[in-house]
Amino acid sequence: MATNERTMKATADAVWAVLADGWLYPLWVVGASRMRDVDEGWPAVGTRLHHSVGTWPLLVDDTTDVVEVTPGASLTLHARAQPSGIARVTIRLEAIGAETRVVIDEDAVSGPALLVPKVVRDVGLKWRNDEALRRLAYVAERRASRMESRA
Template sequence: MSTNTRLIHATPEKVWDVLADGWLYPLWVVGATRMREVDDDWPAVGARLHHSVGTWPLIIDDNTEVEECVPGHRLVLHAKAWPTGTAGVTIRLEPVGTETQVTIEEDAKLGPARLIPKPLRDLPLTWRNVESLRRLAFIAERRHT
């Protein structure tokens, strides 16, 4: 499992507000290019984000489903990205004073990506999630609710 952590200069509530707004997903998740639909009950368990990944003309429509949600603290997702497979993603928020330590853990769950040796799988996931956390920080630190 690839694990990345970043201290975000915003309260856990502000960070959660970004996570809870499914329409913001492609702004902070590297690889997501557009949102097609967000279930009304996002981020409740079973709710889905209907997104696209890739760049034109190679765009794949897929979805990400919530497996567990503890508002303000933890979000566990099952992300689809066929033809590579699916991934398990856990996002944890821990208060540090008025700031938030955000940790993303991700690994392939099903599909061809599982055939790649773990150290080789972790390299792109690490890069991707460092950048995703950077983008999440930009939004949470500058967003006014």
């Protein structure tokens, strides 16, 4: 399983607010290009994001399902990226004062991606999730600073 982490200059509540807003998914998830729908109640277990991956005109419609959730602390997803298969993605938040340590663990659980040697999969996932965490930090930190300036 590829693991990435980043400490963000935002509270765990501020980071969770981004994760809990399914419409923001393409802003921080590398490869997600647009949202088609977000199930009512996201991110409750069993709810789904309906997104597209790729670049127009080569877009593939896919979904991501919530498998486990501890509100404000962790979110485990099954992300589909056909034709490569399904990945299990766990995002954990750890409050460190006014900052938050965010950890993403990801690996393929089904499909042709499992045919790729793990060491090769991990390199790609680590690169991708490093960028995803950078983007998530931009969104969460910007939103947190706007909230502070309004207070």
